[in-house]
Amino acid sequence: MKHKETTWGWMLAVDFFFAGMGGAMIALAGISYLFFGDALTATIGNFIGPIFVAMGAGFLVLELGRPLQAWRVFMNPKAILTFGAWNMTLAIGFGFVFASFRIASLPWAGWVWAQQITAVSSIITGLIVATYPGVLLGRHNARPFWTGPGIVSLFLLSSLLTGLAAHDLANSLFANTTNFSKLLAGLLVLQVVLWGLYIYMKCTGTTNREATIAQQWVNGDFAVGFWAILLGLGSLVPLIIYLLPSNPIMTLAGILVLLGGAWMRWMVVKSGEYRTWLPGEEFYLSRLPRGDEEFLKALK
Amino acid sequence: MARYAMVLDTRICIGCHSCTVACKINNDLPVDMIYNPVTTIGPTGVYPNLHMTHIPLLCMHCDNPPCVDACPTGASQQREDGIVWVEDEKCVGCKACVMACPYGARHPNLEVGIVQKCNFCMDLVDAGEEPHCVKTCHQRARIFGDLDDPNSEISLLLNSERSVRLLPELGTEPYVFYIMD
Amino acid sequence: MINGVNLNQDGVEIKKSVCYFCHNNCGLLAYVKDGQVLKVEGDDSYPVNQGALCSRGNINHLFLNHPNRLNHPLKRVGARGAGEWEQISWEQALDEIAAKLSELKDEFGAETLATAGGTLRTDDWARRRFMNLFGSPNGFHNAHLCWIPTFMVETAIYGWCPFEIDMGNSRCIVLWGQNPGASSMPEMRHLSDAKKNGLKIIVIDPRFTETAAKADLWLPLRPGSDSALALAWLNVIIWEGLYDQQFIENCCVGFDELAQHVREYTPEWAAPLTWLDPELIRAGARMYATHKPGNIQWGTAVDQIGKPGGATMHARALLRALTGNLDAPGSDLLTGPAQDFITDEEMEANEWLPDEQKAKQLGSDKYKLTTWEGYGRIAEITRSVWGKAPTAEWMCEAHPPTVFNAIITGQPYPVKALITLATNPINSYGQTSQVIEALRKVDFHVSMEYWMTPTAALADYVLPAASTLERPTITSTYGCSDFLLASQRVVQPLHERRTDYAFWRELALRMGQEEMWPWENLEEANYYRIYPLQYDVNSYDEFVERYRFHFPEREYYKYGRLGFATPSGRVELVSNTLAELGYPAMPTYVPPAENEVDDPELAQEYPLVLTSRGGIMPYHHSEHFQIKEIRFLSHEPHAQINPETASKLGIQEGDWMWIETKRGRIRQKAEVTQAVHPKVIATERGWWYPERKAIEPDLAGCMESNGNVLTSTAEEHCDPMGGSWANRGLLCKVYKTNGKDGM
């Protein structure tokens, strides 16, 4: 029995991952269409974007205590979650519509003005979906690891990175091109730098409680995940692969980037469990039963 | 209009956890849902010069409640008298409020899939009675009342004693006050 | 509507009941419909708790309906302790028990039946009445650990025990080995209120407790060294001239003798024995003596230090006398027994127990103050002054360890039958190995209980008891207060449960005691008891509903009118009664039962000092471990250890550790805390694990974490006056459990 004031579960991290990635994919598809001609992303990639966002939404619903009542999350216009939900819905819609312009057999395939409007809408809603988890978390004053604008850039960056990598994977798998290696490499460098900065700033940060949890990333519970998985496997290894002049394991790099992104979200969500403890609270919680005690099972 | 609040007098709280149990039993909460834990600080110092304080916690019924802002369904609400509560039917258990609350005052109830919290026993309060945890406290370390009434016990107490609030820097404006010694 | 239960619906009745989960007996209201208790809440108009209830008070209705409660009489079918039972009818159970007891009585004499109780849980005057009429003097409780010796020592010296505190008018209170912050919430409330008005609080306790944290002065003495401290206080008060000259001249005898006697007991002398700074000892004595009126509140600690207990109570009692803090406004009040209703003692039929049977009371040859010789003498004196005597059940009992020994050895005579009722001796009496051996060995064992406790598991018949809400209750402090608080039955006993009274009465009827039990149920008996109060009521229930309390008018300085109930009619600073019984007439220093000074060799092996306590929230002795809504608050046993000692032993917060004395070892988790001296270990005591099966040999883990495995009932550790054994101030060692034995 844990005191029931825990955090969001792994499904929320998965939601953030898919939604962020999908959102970025939708935005990137729009961007590549508007600014670089249509060739940079594969059709499949364009479709996968909204599918990912929808998958994210699915996980979000599953994470709910009462999934069948999910429609209710659209009801409070003042809540950022409600805004997020509406935006996600729009992004999925625009994403699909935008992707559909590639299907020549559809009657609207040639409506350029419509495609342009959807592209713009996709870019806006997609970017919001990509940024939104960071904004959501950053507003939590009570969760010292999240608090502040820093987390927004990290999530946006990671969304772009994973979205780009996903497009890249789609390209290489379905269109046999890889257009984004250099860009990905650049973003990976940025990811390493930004995370380094973020943790450093939290450690030396304004409040004790931020330092306490950030310390867990440096040399505590989250250290292996941070150094080895997020920075190592998820950033440096793919960075090296992307920088190799020509290489056969580009796919692996993409997968690693995705892995790193998912893992990062899991660790960030998990770090939210470190609330700002009230006086004496940690000791109190440590004395409560864990939940597997014999007395809880045997006694009525 | 009333503005309800609670004062916790740590000078006399003995950390007996009676309030915790009274709340749980009377609100029919599962064993692992604790609206109002009582923590212990200390003994601090070095034997034999010691100090010990107990801090009873509960929902702070913030005047500026981040939990309400965070709730996408509108289930979390603040009444005019300040009481922050959850309308069970509307809650989908998204836990946005859990994460938004700085005081650990919100608890997912897995059995029903919603999030629940201390509501200052508003049914009792509306019926003119005291919250369970207040009534049960032998020490009368918990004082509940209306801050808009300048002659209420709680107003008089807060006017005469120095009190603090928890995590005031977060801007939540708690309506739970602590008298420390 | 409250929690989905509409308390205003038709047919809901409110009954005035009481919580019986500790001696405070807080008043509660029970909402009942169709025999179902919907809810309980504190009774706002009840003077003790004024609407409040502690954690246990809140679970009264869960307790009533708990699925683990015993609901039917059980008869053992397998080996003892094998957990194999057959459900039988009450009639069969009572017939068979009565037959067996008659048979044993014929063969071994009535004294072969002993009965063990806990403390103040039920209507024990009925137990006594049964035993007296049956002819056995061998009823007992672990009351030896809980106030009774104190009561008798104080009564010997000034004619009654001044347990009633006039706190509203007091200026200083000494909490001597008492921790009301965890053991007596209602009292703590009064203390907090009085403190706001300037009451000084002095706490004498080796642990920094919930109460010490609120005190003006904390004296953390070596466990068991209270006798040295009390003597040093006497010394300070006399030799610094802080005593009440007038009271001593008018009301006491023996002052000069006492002054000379305590001359050597200076704070400097006491310092190394108590581990206290002499100035701190002085500060305490001065604070008490100069803030008048003041009180010394009873706490169990001194009743549980064993050997030095009697001498300590004696010295402590004299402190009140020297300061004139007796029966004056704001001081400790000598109320005497109730004058206007029928007391427990008057219900006990003590006159029916023949003298030759009284003489056979086990332990009465050694522990005279709390057995027939001392009690008889003291009762005679109190009767001559107050007209009544203290309750014999409690104040005059067989000595429990002596009875257990008699069961084991057959000496001085065989004890073949034991009824345990309202007690769990395995967890609450001393030196558990001895208790278990006796329970395994005794020929015939009947247990009346709420739960299948480790003790009940070793019975031949287990009988289901009705709990508070299922019976009416009179609260009157072991039958010794001059007031009473009355509560009514909320529901008839559920299932086949019966009241303890019904058990004794039914058994009595089968033993030919018909004429002596005219009251068919407790309401009738209680009505008989309150009838002399002359309220205009026709039943006990009506009394509860309309009046509920009876408080006689308070009269201070009663001694002016009556004198003191002692041989000299004064407060005896040199006690005639004690001298008559062969005890020192003035208190002398008695060292802790086990200590480093007298037995350095033992202290080498067991370098730490052990103590325990009863007042532990949320539990009541060995009770409530099976109630999840209580258990979650503290689901494992913890012993306190100072960080310095812990780090030397490689023990960290939350580690399981073994705590061992010469008698055995137990494991509890380390609570590493500054609250205790580096040489002190303070265990929790009542632990067993109801989640495990109560069958041999584990018996629901009753030996694993049970503090009483460590305590000592050896004759040399018992107080020669009152017979209490040593729970506190023993020598122990502590070490970390290794992976396997620590789980």
Ligand SMILES: Nc1nc2c(c(=O)[nH]1)N[C@H]1C(S)=C(S)[C@@H](COP(=O)(O)OP(=O)(O)OC[C@H]3O[C@@H](n4cnc5c(=O)[nH]c(N)nc54)[C@H](O)[C@@H]3O)O[C@H]1N2
């Ligand atoms: N080491 C150590 N030992 C101690 C103490 C200590 O501080 N340290 N404290 C001592 C003190 S102060 C006391 S009072 C004793 C308490 O000793 P006990 O009174 O023996 O207390 P419990 O162990 O709680 O056992 C009481 C049992 O009676 C049952 N019971 C309760 N009420 C009733 C009733 O009305 N009828 C029937 N038939 N059964 C009932 C309960 O279910 C429980 O199993 O322990 C003493 N032992």
Ligand SMILES: Nc1nc2c(c(=O)[nH]1)N[C@H]1C(S)=C(S)[C@@H](COP(=O)(O)OP(=O)(O)OC[C@H]3O[C@@H](n4cnc5c(=O)[nH]c(N)nc54)[C@H](O)[C@@H]3O)O[C@H]1N2
């Ligand atoms: N929660 C709870 N409340 C209870 C009970 C319970 O089991 N649980 N039991 C009830 C009963 S039956 C009783 S009798 C009362 C008992 O309640 P109290 O009279 O308060 O007695 P304890 O709590 O047993 O012990 C009081 C203090 O004595 C200290 N002490 C230990 N050794 C020594 C020593 O050698 N000398 C001195 N001076 N102090 C020492 C302990 O540290 C402890 O804090 O509580 C009643 N209330």
Ligand code: SF4
């Ligand atoms: S019931 Fe009162 S004294 Fe006990 S812990 Fe709660 S607030 Fe403190």
Ligand code: SF4
């Ligand atoms: S304490 Fe938490 S749950 Fe209560 S009002 Fe404030 S933010 Fe909301």
Ligand code: SF4
């Ligand atoms: S869990 Fe319920 S109350 Fe909390 S934010 Fe979600 S819908 Fe609102």
Ligand code: SF4
């Ligand atoms: S006010 Fe009511 S709901 Fe809130 S903690 Fe107290 S008893 Fe529980």
Ligand code: SF4
């Ligand atoms: S203090 Fe608690 S256990 Fe004792 S009588 Fe009162 S409510 Fe019951």
Ligand SMILES: [Mo]
């Ligand atoms: Mo006791």
